[in-house]
Amino acid sequence: MKVVYMFVAILAFTSSLVSAYDPSPLQDFCVAVKEPSGVFVNGKFCKDPKQVKAEDFFLHVEPGNTNNPMNAQVTPVFVDQLPGLNTLGISLARIDFAQKGLNPPHTHPRGTEILIVLEGTLYVGFVSSNQDGNRLFTKVLNKGDVFVFPIGLIHFQLNVGYTNAVAIAALSSQNPGTITIANALFKANPPISVEVLAKALQVDNKVIDDLQKSSWYDQN
Incomplete structure (x- = not known):
């Protein structure tokens, strides 16, 4: 058994x-x-x-x-x-x-x-x-x-x-x-909340705002 x-x-x-x-x-x-x-x-x-x-x-x-x-x-x-x-x-x-x-x-x-x-x-x-x-x-x-x-x-x-x-x-x-990390975080559609990313990455809201406004290249 x-x-x-x-x-x-x-x-x-x-x-x-x-x-x-x-x-x-x-x-x-x-x-x-x-x-x-x-x-x-x-x-x-x-x-x-x-x-x-x-x-x-x-x-x-x-x-x-x-x-x-x-x-x-x-x-x-x-x-x-x-x-x-x-x-x-x-x-x-x-x-x-x-x-x-x-x-x-x-x-x-x-x-x-x-x-x-x-x-x-x-x-x-x-x-x-x-x-x-x-x-x-x-x-x-x-x-x-x-x-x-x-x-x-x-x-x-x-x-x-x-x-x-x-x-x-x-x-x-x-x-x-394929999930490119930077693109997923800062190029999400619609964008992830600035407050969420700022707290998660422990940076100022302005840093996240600038990153989300940057141009992120998609290789795939």
């Missing part, structure tokens, strides 16, 4: 883990389409399998334009850019950095990220949760180095080399989402 209870407990535990991530597909593919069709899977309508073509699984990615306030550009390859990713539980992004380019602190609420440096030198890091003491984990990465950012944790990448840098990030969701 104890074995049965243990089996049930393990099954319940593994089921809860599975439900925390993108559900596994029950068909070969479900190419996403915008127009309504007969099947709606994981937030997207499925294209008629008989109409699916090789192009639905293909995308050419150009280098990103780093001529912006962050001197960096993220080019996502999520389900919205590559419909064939729908239900497959993976995606990626190309990140281009000019000198001193920054991919600012952000999170992916639905995906763990693993990053490999193709060119250049990056200073990368993430911050653990409140429960773990908000510890900062950082590393300087060179060409060929790999680093993992756990799901949902705030992380960043900064070009600290003397040349441009390029990295590829793979994520464990076809639609991992």
Whole structure:
């Protein structure tokens, strides 16, 4: 009887883990389409399998334009850019950095990220949760180095080399989402109350007012 209870407990535990991530597909593919069709899977309508073509699984990615306030550009390859990713539980992004380019602190609420440096030198890091003491984990990465950012944790990448840098990030969701911390706080629509942010950040109301009036660049 104890074995049965243990089996049930393990099954319940593994089921809860599975439900925390993108559900596994029950068909070969479900190419996403915008127009309504007969099947709606994981937030997207499925294209008629008989109409699916090789192009639905293909995308050419150009280098990103780093001529912006962050001197960096993220080019996502999520389900919205590559419909064939729908239900497959993976995606990626190309990140281009000019000198001193920054991919600012952000999170992916639905995906763990693993990053490999193709060119250049990056200073990368993430911050653990409140429960773990908000510890900062950082590393300087060179060409060929790999680093993992756990799901949902705030992380960043900064070009600290003397040349441009390029990295590829793979994520464990076809639609991992991105929340840029500064944009979420100071570019919310409608704006978050000045009183709320001033008290939370322990600064004067005028500081928050100035930040909310600033121009916040959206890399994604």
